[in-house]
Amino acid sequence: MLITLPPQARRRAAAAGAAVTLSIALAACGANFNAQTAKPYQPSEGTNADSGSIAVRNLLVLAAEDGKGELQGAIVNRGRTDDTLVSIASAPAEGSSSTEEPATVTFGNVRPMTLATGAVLTLPPATGQPFTVTGGKPGDMIKVTITFAKAAPLTTDIPVLTLDHYSPTPRDDAETHG
Template sequence: MLVLASEDGKGELHSAIINNGDSDDTLVSIESAPADAPVQDGAVPQDAADKVTFGNVRTMTLKVGSSLTLPPAGGAPVTVTGGKPGGMIKVTITFGKAAPITTSIPVLTLDHYSPTPHPDTEQEG
């Protein structure tokens, strides 16, 4: 999972979620997690003061042995507001059957790279 966002914090969620369980499941929600929520991967989230919201999240089917790609081939992408490039967003992903997952995901610039230093930043030659 990752977010591609502009400097003003508006972007889209990009992901591939794979169902390696024994039965079909559903993706129910993707939400900003509380600052004190433990993460499974140990990543550091962006500042808790930054409010991140997810839009166009809807229930989607996760077939056994298949992957769900976001943004979906048809339909609206999952929008993200408040995620700034260079930061990490702590999220909780909720499923219909499987236990929820809380993790941190990176926010990259729209060109898929880490933020470029501003022109006023001194660079080494």
Template sequence: MSTVRRRRLAATALAVTATLTLGGCGTGFNAQTNQVYQPAVGANHRGEMDVLGTLFVMNEDKSATLSAGIANNTESDQTLSSIAVTTLDGKTLPVRSAKMSLPLPAGDLTTVGGASDAGGFQVADGATAGLYVRVTLTFSDAAPVTIQAPVVARTPEYAKVAGSDGLAPSDVSGEGSE
């Protein structure tokens, strides 16, 4: 084998080894592909009570409806016993609901704020689309969950979230409510 050919072979082997070695430098335990992916607008909290896709949807009367999925990961049935909402600067917002407690069966996901939810949980006034509010959910036996949730304008994307009258507004999507 000639000297030139050996040098080319050695250079190629070195280039391949360097590419494979240095290509792995950007990965590791904190690589982006190892992170939880959250494609939705709502905020998530994971724990013994997963609160997923949490957000408030504005209504025509300036109230905002809570929309979230609550997964009870405990081994016993829970109850959502209270909700407290504050602005990020600490102003308490009044919460209204037809039913202030919600059963959460063990191992199940319960959706809050659907059009069939009789209005769900709403802040009467003080939430502003484009900003965040701090929501504290208190459960019967599980630890409370505090999460910062966005407030969004009512658009066709949120047509299935209950409005202030307990029904999704028919004029939002142009197709009527469920």
């Protein structure tokens, strides 16, 4: 038995088919090499940087208002041979147009540490003293140079956050903009 549709039903079916086809075509516009989901995303407050097979992840300083704090983060050796963290030091700021002299930032308790193949070195280290930072106040960005025995030195900016940076309420002395 042959089923025939009235002209109005055929038009509705054709319109529905066209709408489905158009929605699929428009959805595909976002699925190319420039799609948002294909772009790098850093969901943490710290800095990520790479030097060859060495990956520095979520590097930041947690500090008190007096500028005394600790270095936090992780260093991953994705290479085929062990490497060594040699030093972490403050690097000079580039092209500063400020007339103020930048604060002196120093790192303490930094010592050579083995970066075993496939392993993660967490900061602060599981054993020994944490890497201390003096002179970086919350809200600052510190330029640091991290030196390794085999990988090239890495220079990057890392943020300084308050010890309670997850506090849900603003500070009483916080500046207001508006």
